[in-house]
Amino acid sequence: MKKCINCGADNKNENSFCSICGGKEFSEPYSSDTAPVQPVPPPAQPPVQPVPPHIQKKPFSFFDVLTILGFVSSIVGLWGVGFVLEPIGVLASLLGFFKGSRYKGLAAAGIVIAVIAFIIRLFMTLYDNNVLGRWAVDGILFYNH
Ligand SMILES: [Zn+2]
Structure with missing residues (x-):
């Protein structure tokens, strides 16, 4: 045209x-069919914000320390002072499990170990004081008649 x-x-x-x-x-x-076409700019890429390192990992909190202390307490309590250390292990591990941000597995292990150790220790003590008979404390291994 x-x-x-x-x-x-x-x-x-x-x-x-x-x-x-x-x-x-x-x-x-x-x-007539090739009207000048405005070049379409490529869609703007949203700028990628790098995640600051300090929020990639949750901060180490007081309750995480409690988790470690609770686990150590529940383990040490197996050898002695169980009536004190195992309840401490349960409480510290519980606080660490629900309030802490790390070591959930360690806290759960501390809870389980401390609770079982405390119950066993309780039964042993009741047996030693003739409150319970042997039926309450004997297991199935190394059973002596
Ligand atoms: Zn004309």
């Missing part, structure tokens, strides 16, 4: 005279 200089009408390229006004001067031929 080309535009008539005189009246601005669109004319076919092969026209020698404007079909509207009969003028002879035309603009440079152009293609």
Whole structure:
């Protein structure tokens, strides 16, 4: 297509005279179906914020210390002072399990070990004081008649 200089009408390229006004001067031929297209900018990528290292890991808290102390207490209590150390182990491990942010497995182990050790120790003490008979404390291994 080309535009008539005189009246601005669109004319076919092969026209020698404007079909509207009969003028002879035309603009440079152009293609009618290729209007200049604005290049589409690529979608802007949202900037990736790097996660600061201090919130990638939860902070080491007082209750995490309690978890370790509770586990150690429950283990040491197996050898002595069980009536004191095992309850401490249970309480410290419970606090560490529910309030701490780390060592959940260690806290759970401390709870289980301390509770079992305390119950066994309790039964042994009751047996030693003739409160319970052997039926209450004997296991199935190394059973002596
Ligand atoms: Zn014209």
